[in-house]
Every structure is written in C-alpha cells, then in structure tokens.
Amino acid sequence: MRRAWPLTARGTGTGVLALACFIAAAQLGSVQLLAFGVFLTALVVVSLIALHITRRDVSLTRSSSPTAVPVGDGVRVTVHVGVRTALPTTPGTWEDRVPDGLEGRTDGRFPALGSGLRGGDRAVDLVYDLHATRRGVHWLGPLDLTIRDPFGIARRVAEVGDTTRLIVTPQCIELPPLTAFAGATGGMLQATTTRLGQGTDNLIARPYQPGDSMRRIHWRATAHRDMLMVREEEQESTPEATVVLDRGxxxxxxxxxDRPGADEDFEAAVDACVSAVNALVRDGYAVQVIDVDGTPLSEVVPGGEQSAVAVLVARFATVTAQGSTHLATLAHLWSGSTIGPLVVITGALSTDDVDALAPVPAHSVHPVLLTTDALSDAVERAAATGWYATSIAPGTSLRDAWLRVAHADVVAAEVSS
Incomplete structure (x- = not known):
C-alpha cells in the first residue's frame, strides 16, 4: 500500500466546502448551512468507510514477449489482474512501474468489474508496449492500482504484485563473412580420425568394433584379412577464432x-563483440571470447551453433568495465604459437597502446583491431604494424567498419591492380 492523499479532487472540494459551511454557519447563525456542512462531511466519511471496508483480493501475473529484447527493439508486456470482491467495483486507474532504460506509456484506465459472488474472480488484461533504450537486467512492477468509491470522492492506491525481470541484451548486428569460406584465413583445418565404433563413412580399413554399422564393412579388406574390416574417415576439425573484449x-x-548501458563507447564495444562472435560462428568458427588478460568471458561457442550465440548475447546483458590490465598483456598470450582470426575490441587507443600491441599480429592470420576512441593517428599506426584496424566510434556503422577489416586484402589487391 502506498501512502497518498485519500480524497480525489471532487472529495477535496467537498471537504473544503463542508468546512466553509461550518465557518459561515457560525458567523451567520444559519442552521441550514450547518446541516449542509454536516451532510457533506458525512458523505466524505461514508465514502472513505465504504472504500476501505470492501474486501478485494487482487492477484497479478506479468509476462513479456519476448522475454529478452535487444537494445533499440520493442517488447509487449501483458499484466493479468484478477480481482475477487463481493461488491461490484467502480472504474479506476493503473500504472505499472518501469525503470530507466525502458520507455513507453505504462498507465491507463482500470475497468469496472461486477460482483464475484456467483462467478468467482473477475479478471482483466492490461497490455502496454515498451522500447528498450539501455542494456541490462530491468525489473517491471509492482503495479499501482487506484480504486475509487462510487461517488468519486475517496480513493485508495494499492501496490499489487511482485516485480518481473526483463533482460535487455546488446544489439547483435548482422555482419558479412570475415572470409569467403570458413577456415580460409584460419589455417586451422587439421586432419583427425574418428573414434573407433562410430560407424561413419571411412577411407582407411580397420578392424570392426562394436557399434560400427554393418553397412560400413569394407568387404575387400574383410576378404583379404579374413576378419571384419570397416573404413575409417578423415575429418576436418572446426576452425578456431578469438574475440577479445577489453574491459580495462x-x-x-x-x-x-557502474552499470550496463551507462557508457556510450563501451556499449558500442559490447555490440561489436557479440556481432563479431555471431558472424564468426555463422561462418563455422569455434569462438573463444576473452578479456585482455586471457580470462574467458564465456564458454567456447561452437561453430554453426546459433543457439549458443543467443546464450552469449543474453550473458553479455550485464557485462561492465572492470580491472586495469594493460594491452601489452595480449602480446604474451600467444607467444610461440599461431592462431586463427583474432578480433580485439578496445576503447581509448593511444600510439603507446599500438606499440604495445605491435607483436600480436604476427601470431594471427587475420588480426582485427576495433577501437571506439582512436587518439591521434593510432589507427594508421596500428595498420602499419600489421593490424586490420578501424574505428567503431558511437554513431558509425559497425557493418561498414567490419567490411573494411574483413576484406582489406581484397580491397588492397583491387587498388594495386
């Protein structure tokens, strides 16, 4: 129950008029004014009593469609309110509490409901639309239900129901492929043999193991060896890629x-991170998302598993900046090894940061550097050290920026020819 002035504008006017009648009756000695003042006062008192002695059991359930919405998209919220009361109810008003980060009209007129003595609960669905403007986990509710007496003199504000969670995720923007085909730049395709007993199409004869399909028997090798033989297949492993989100x-x-959605540059970086993961996974890469110090920010997302991307996007609804790791730490993560595509997403980038990152491109077949705030000529200097670098400052097109770094070799070849 929220504390509020218990009288409506009509009720307040009635009370003021009653007080004026009492004062005038005392000054003029008018019995009629005194009686009228008593009548108005009794009307206000009866309205207050009638409003509070009538028992109303109110139940509420709230649902949203969808349950998780990207920044910039809309969501429809349905509030199902059930009221059980012995007497018919009069029209009222309702307002659902909504935090910052969600915009839309969340109030309206609550209809009158009939008596529930014969038919049980009386229910009504309240529907409103919201526009998500800030990433994070938001809580809707509780609902403020304002009830008035039949005369419209008194009112009662009730706080109904609990809060309901609504997740606002980063924007996952569709980006073009990083390469013409999965693994083209990764150099990570390796021949591996299947495990025994899988019963798949094979190229090399081996002895039969329980679990192998009889349809996979290599009859020529069986006749030659005088024992059941099956074919063993060579497969290509999933190419790997790494996405680094700098949270320093x-x-x-x-x-x-402080909180998700508070910093415009960081939001652009988070959007770029989930969008890059989505593009790489769609192209067949198994993607690892890490911080600058190598700390995993999620499980490895298998290539082609878009459902796993959806889980990652939802998880990144609450990621914030933290820590103070220097960018130079990246240079030590892959020393002595070569990895597939590498996408590094950072904020303010100085020439000193670029110098610290200079050894990294030598360890990746396609190193991409995205910055939301390039200082001086940091982007040009990064490109000179081997990075496919570009700016993704807020307000710029992430898709256009990705095109510049995804097909830089193609563009360079066309220019040189």
Missing part, C-alpha cells in the same frame, strides 16, 4: 564500470 576501466568512461 582506464580505456572507458567513468560510468562504464
């Missing part, structure tokens, strides 16, 4: 560590 607080605004 020193390279973002002061609000980036």
């Amino acid at each position: 607080k020193a390279r973002w605004g002061a609000d980036a560590a």
Whole structure:
C-alpha cells in the first residue's frame, strides 16, 4: 500500500466546502448551512468507510514477449489482474512501474468489474508496449492500482504484485563473412580420425568394433584379412577464432564500470563483440571470447551453433568495465604459437597502446583491431604494424567498419591492380 492523499479532487472540494459551511454557519447563525456542512462531511466519511471496508483480493501475473529484447527493439508486456470482491467495483486507474532504460506509456484506465459472488474472480488484461533504450537486467512492477468509491470522492492506491525481470541484451548486428569460406584465413583445418565404433563413412580399413554399422564393412579388406574390416574417415576439425573484449576501466568512461548501458563507447564495444562472435560462428568458427588478460568471458561457442550465440548475447546483458590490465598483456598470450582470426575490441587507443600491441599480429592470420576512441593517428599506426584496424566510434556503422577489416586484402589487391 502506498501512502497518498485519500480524497480525489471532487472529495477535496467537498471537504473544503463542508468546512466553509461550518465557518459561515457560525458567523451567520444559519442552521441550514450547518446541516449542509454536516451532510457533506458525512458523505466524505461514508465514502472513505465504504472504500476501505470492501474486501478485494487482487492477484497479478506479468509476462513479456519476448522475454529478452535487444537494445533499440520493442517488447509487449501483458499484466493479468484478477480481482475477487463481493461488491461490484467502480472504474479506476493503473500504472505499472518501469525503470530507466525502458520507455513507453505504462498507465491507463482500470475497468469496472461486477460482483464475484456467483462467478468467482473477475479478471482483466492490461497490455502496454515498451522500447528498450539501455542494456541490462530491468525489473517491471509492482503495479499501482487506484480504486475509487462510487461517488468519486475517496480513493485508495494499492501496490499489487511482485516485480518481473526483463533482460535487455546488446544489439547483435548482422555482419558479412570475415572470409569467403570458413577456415580460409584460419589455417586451422587439421586432419583427425574418428573414434573407433562410430560407424561413419571411412577411407582407411580397420578392424570392426562394436557399434560400427554393418553397412560400413569394407568387404575387400574383410576378404583379404579374413576378419571384419570397416573404413575409417578423415575429418576436418572446426576452425578456431578469438574475440577479445577489453574491459580495462582506464580505456572507458567513468560510468562504464557502474552499470550496463551507462557508457556510450563501451556499449558500442559490447555490440561489436557479440556481432563479431555471431558472424564468426555463422561462418563455422569455434569462438573463444576473452578479456585482455586471457580470462574467458564465456564458454567456447561452437561453430554453426546459433543457439549458443543467443546464450552469449543474453550473458553479455550485464557485462561492465572492470580491472586495469594493460594491452601489452595480449602480446604474451600467444607467444610461440599461431592462431586463427583474432578480433580485439578496445576503447581509448593511444600510439603507446599500438606499440604495445605491435607483436600480436604476427601470431594471427587475420588480426582485427576495433577501437571506439582512436587518439591521434593510432589507427594508421596500428595498420602499419600489421593490424586490420578501424574505428567503431558511437554513431558509425559497425557493418561498414567490419567490411573494411574483413576484406582489406581484397580491397588492397583491387587498388594495386
């Protein structure tokens, strides 16, 4: 129950008029004014009593469609309110509480409901639309239900129901392929043999094991060896890619560590991160998402598993800036090894940061560097050290930026020819 002035504008006017009647009756000695004042006062008192002695059991369930919505999209919320009361109810108003980060009209007129003595509960569905403007986990509710007496003199504001969670995820933007086909730049395709007993199409004869399909028997080798033989297949392993989201607080605004959606640059970086993962997974890469110090930010997302991408996007609804790891740490993560495509997403990028990252491109077949705030000529200097670098400052097209780094070799070849 929320505390509020218990009288409507009509009720307040009635009370003021009653008080004026009492004062005038005392000054003029008018019995009629005194009686009228008593009548108005009794009307207000009866309205208050009638409003509070009538028992109303209110139940509420709230649902949203969808349950998770990207920033910039809309969501429809349905609030199912059931009221059980012995007497018919009069029209009222309702308002559902909505936090910052969600916009839309969340109030309206609550209809009158008949008596529930014969038919049980009386229910009504309240529907409204919201527009998501800030990433994070938001809580809808509770609902404020305002009930009035039949005369419209008194009102009662009831706080109904619990809160309901609504997840606002980063924007996952469709990006073009990083390469013409999965693994083209990765150099990560390796021949591996299947496990015994899988019963798949094979190229090399081996002894039969329980679990192998009889249809896979290699009859020529069986006749030659005088024992059942099956074929063993060579397969290509899933190509691998790595996406690095730099969460160091020193390279973002002061609000980036406070709550999701507070810093514009960090939001652009998070959008770029999930979009890059989605593009790489769609192209067949198994993607690992890490922080600058190598800390995994999610499970490895298998190639082609778009459902796993959806889980990652939902998880990134709450990621914030934290830590103070220097970008130079990246240079030590892959020393002595070569990895597939590497996408590094960072905030403020200085020429000193570029110098610290200079050894990294030598360890990746396609190193991509995306920055939301390039200082001086940092992007050009990064490109000179081997990075496919570009800016993704807020307000720029992430798709266009991705095209510049995804097909830089093709563009360069066309220019040179």
